[in-house]
Amino acid sequence: MNFNTKVIHGGQHHESATGSVNVPVFLTSTFAQKSPGVHSGYEYSRAANPTRQALEDSLASIENGARGLAFGSGLAAIDCVLKLLNPGDEVVAVDDLYGGTYRMFTRLFEKYQLKFTFVNFDDVSKIADVITDKTKLIWVETPTNPLMKLVDIKDVVEIAKGKDILVAVDNTFATPYLQRPIDLGADIVMHSATKYLGGHSDVIAGALIAKDAELGEKLHFIQFASGGILGPHDSYLVLRGIKTLALRVQRHSENGMAVAKYLESHPAVAQVIYPGLESHPQYELAKSQMKDFGGMVSFTFKSGKKEDAIKFLEKVKVFTLAESLGGVESLANHPALMTHASIPAEKRAELGITDDLVRLSVGIEDAEDLIADLERAFS
Numbered sequence: 001m002n003f004n005t006k007v008i009h010g011g012q013h014h015e016s017a018t019g020s021v022n023v024p025v026f027l028t029s030t031f032a033q034k035s036p037g038v039h040s041g042y043e044y045s046r047a048a049n050p051t052r053q054a055l056e057d058s059l060a061s062i063e064n065g066a067r068g069l070a071f072g073s074g075l076a077a078i079d080c081v082l083k084l085l086n087p088g089d090e091v092v093a094v095d096d097l098y099g100g101t102y103r104m105f106t107r108l109f110e111k112y113q114l115k116f117t118f119v120n121f122d123d124v125s126k127i128a129d130v131i132t133d134k135t136k137l138i139w140v141e142t143p144t145n146p147l148m149k150l151v152d153i154k155d156v157v158e159i160a161k162g163k164d165i166l167v168a169v170d171n172t173f174a175t176p177y178l179q180r181p182i183d184l185g186a187d188i189v190m191h192s193a194t195k196y197l198g199g200h201s202d203v204i205a206g207a208l209i210a211k212d213a214e215l216g217e218k219l220h221f222i223q224f225a226s227g228g229i230l231g232p233h234d235s236y237l238v239l240r241g242i243k244t245l246a247l248r249v250q251r252h253s254e255n256g257m258a259v260a261k262y263l264e265s266h267p268a269v270a271q272v273i274y275p276g277l278e279s280h281p282q283y284e285l286a287k288s289q290m291k292d293f294g295g296m297v298s299f300t301f302k303s304g305k306k307e308d309a310i311k312f313l314e315k316v317k318v319f320t321l322a323e324s325l326g327g328v329e330s331l332a333n334h335p336a337l338m339t340h341a342s343i344p345a346e347k348r349a350e351l352g353i354t355d356d357l358v359r360l361s362v363g364i365e366d367a368e369d370l371i372a373d374l375e376r377a378f379s
Contacts, residue, residue, distance in 0.1 A: 003062070003177060004246045010061025012054060023054040025236045047224050051232035055239045062176045062242065063189050065209035067216025069223055070235055074172065074192030075100055076228035077206030081137070081168055081188060083222045087113035089136040094121045094151060096144035096351055098170070098192075099340035121151040122282075127159050135163070140186070141170040142179070142289075146298050146335040146359040147352055148273040150282040153289065157185030166215075172196070172326070177249040178290045187211045188219075195326030199241040199248055203234045248328065251364040252295030255330075258367040259360065259374070260297050268308075268378050270356075273298040295362040296325065298335075306355035309334055313358065318365060318373035325361035330370055333359045 001010055015024055026049055031042040042048050052070050059068030071077040078101060085091070093105065095118040105116045117130045127138065138160055142151035153169060160167050168188040169181035175196045181189050191197055193205035206228075210216035223229060230238070253276075260274035272279070275286035276293030286293060301308045313321050319332040323339055333339055336348055336355050343353070362370065 001061075006061050007058075007177075007245045008243050011057030023051055023236065023239065025232050026050045027232055045232070046227055046229055049229075049232050049235070051239075052230055052235040055230070055235040055242075058239055058242055059191075059207050059209050062245070063171075063182055063209040064180055065182050065189065065211055065216075066213045067210045067220065069208045069210075069216070069219055070193070070230040070238065071206035071208070071223065071228050072230055072234075073204050073228075074190070074194060074206035075104060077190050077192075077208045078104060080208060080219055080222045080226065080228060081190065082109050082114065083226065084166070084218060085114055085136055088115075088134060090115040090117065090132060090134045091137045091139055092117050092119055092127055092130055092135055093139040094141050094144060094149070095119055096147045096149050096353075097139075097141060098145045098172075099335075099342045101139075101141075101170070103342040120149075121156070122149065124152060124155040124159060127156065131159070131163070131165070135165055137166050137168060139168050139170070140181075141173070143173045143275055143286075143294070143296065145173065145296075146333075146340065146357065148173075148275060148280070148296060148298055150275060150285050150289065152285055153181050153184040153186055173294060173296050174290060175245060175249050175294075177246050178253070178292055178294055182209065182211050184289070187215060193238050194324065196249060196252075197242055197245065197326075198238045199244065199327060200237075201324065201327035201329065203237040203241075205230050205234055205238050207238075248364055249294070250292065252326075252362060253292040255364065255367045255370060256293060256295040256297055256362045259362050259370055262371045262374065263297065263299050266378060268302055270300045270302040270304070297360045297362060299358055299360075300354060301356045304354070304356050306336075309356045309358050312377045315377040316373055317376070318369055319360065319377075325359075327361070328364050330363035330365060331361040333361070335359050 033039045055070050056068035119126045140151050166187045169186045170190045172192045189209040191207040193207045257276050263269050264272045274297045319330045322331050
């Protein structure tokens with residue numbers, strides 16, 4: 001199947017008992033057994049639920065993986081990956097991370113004797129410089145949050161080859177419509193399904209997709225044993241969102257480009273960070289690795305003043321000042337005070353997450369209305 005067909009039919013089947021086209025929401029904790037240990041494939045919903053299974057099969061299909069798993073949040077999915085590791089193992093991670101990921105790495109898992117090294121992946125040779133015989137995981141975001149840096153997935157996979165190191169890619173910003181890391185050699189793909197996969201700002205969810213069945217089974221055991229599953233109703237919402245993923249992300253990309261070009265020409269703007277602009281330092285990589293460029297745009301002010309960013313964010317009307325991203329509605333965010341506040345100020349400054357940085361999640365409204373809203377906010 002091609003992608004637009006996969007999001008609707010990939011891994012999906014009509015419900016066998018009634019022929020229902022949409023998978024029902026199976027609101028049950030347990031399932032009847034014919035004899036002790038003899039059942040129809042489901043015994044307890046923490047292990048498997050038909051609604052969640054339909055979503056997980058869809059996830060595997062659209063990312064070209066062997067096994068999909070759905071979690072109660074994106075962070076629950078990351079937590080599951082880290083539980084593959086043992087005390088003393090080392091993780092090399094891209095330095096420009098989502099704040100919640102950084103918080104989990106440094107404030108939760110470091111105390112269990114996992115070591116995290118954060119590296120600028122612009123030059124992937126820097127990864128090789130910090131790898132040791134204890135390195136077991138390379139954690140990638142591309143594009144990164146919020147500075148929209150790109151990581152060459154193929155190059156990272158090449159560095160890890162033959163070293164018993166897993167490569168995991170947070171594909172939340174790009175979505176499988178724009179980028180499929182498993183096709184580029186990654187072992188694990190992670191999503192905050194709250195964002196583009198769900199697409200309607202009405203669910204909190206996470207996802208993992210494993211490249212091969214053996215790794216998928218290991219992750220499923222951790223999910224089952226730890227219990228961070230996604231409930232059936234939320235599974236239904238994400239599955240419904242996936243059906244329109246291609247249409248939505250194409251529109252997000254069109255609007256993202258229009259907004260980025262507008263911002264690039266605005267006299268109050270110092271820098272626009274968007275992979276689809278030729279001014280982006282990794283524009284050529286974006287063209288080769290992604291189908292299109294998405295709806296995430298960051299920018300800074302020529303004044304460099306935090307106050308100007310706050311004033312701008314207080315004046316937007318069509319854009320909503322809120323955390324999160326990837327919904328049909330446009331959102332505006334101040335990373336230093338909102339999504340990345342858990343990262344120490346000195347670390348933010350080192351990364352380039354300045355106090356005048358604004359991150360936009362460009363929705364699917366009419367681009368003219370979005371640009372008019374930004375123009376009013378600048379005035």
